[in-house]
Amino acid sequence: MxxxxxxxxxxxxxxxxxxxxxxxxxxxxxxxxxxxxxxxxxxxxxxxxxxxxxxxxxFIFSAAECVVEKARAKHDTTNTVVAGCVTGGAISAKGGPRAACAGCAGFAAFSVVIEKFLEGHN
Incomplete structure (x- = not known):
């Protein structure tokens, strides 16, 4: 799925x-x-x-992570951080630059936590 x-x-x-x-x-x-x-x-x-x-x-997260992973030719946590930042920034961009920065940081941190959590279950 x-x-x-x-x-x-x-x-x-x-x-x-x-x-x-x-x-x-x-x-x-x-x-x-x-x-x-x-x-x-x-x-x-x-x-x-x-x-x-x-x-x-x-969709935004998957697309961003795919593009970053393809460009870097690596699969690591950096891809997750960048994809989370892009997703959080894009979703909160309507609120202005401050909201976009907060969304970027928050979603990147959340993405890393989820990635680490799922890493232990594989």
Whole structure:
């Protein structure tokens, strides 16, 4: 399975969970059936939104890591750091340079932690 399907699946699961937490509608004015329908729609919307976001994140990371690995002709942690930085920076770029730098650093660090964790399980 590709990283896109893992990302999309994770996003779908997150959306289902987070969509079920959205209860700001006036529940006393809705029947039980209306509440169930409303919650199901919210969960569906959040699931699709999260699935798209995680799939895009997975695509950017995979593409960046592939390009860096091909250019360096090595498979090591440096590729993960660069791919994480590119992904974090790209995702948070809308927030400006400071947000892009923070996203770069945060996602690079997270990527290394995950890489080290998975390294021990292979």
């Amino acid at each position: 590709s990283i896109l399907s893992y990302g999309g699946g994770l996003g779908l699961a997150m959306g289902l969970f987070l969509g079920s937490l959205d209860t700001h509608v006036m529940q006393e004015e809705m029947s039980g059936k209306q509440q169930i329908i409303y919650q199901a729609k919210q969960m569906g919307r959040r699931s699709l939104s999260s699935a798209k976001a995680f799939a895009v994140m997975g």
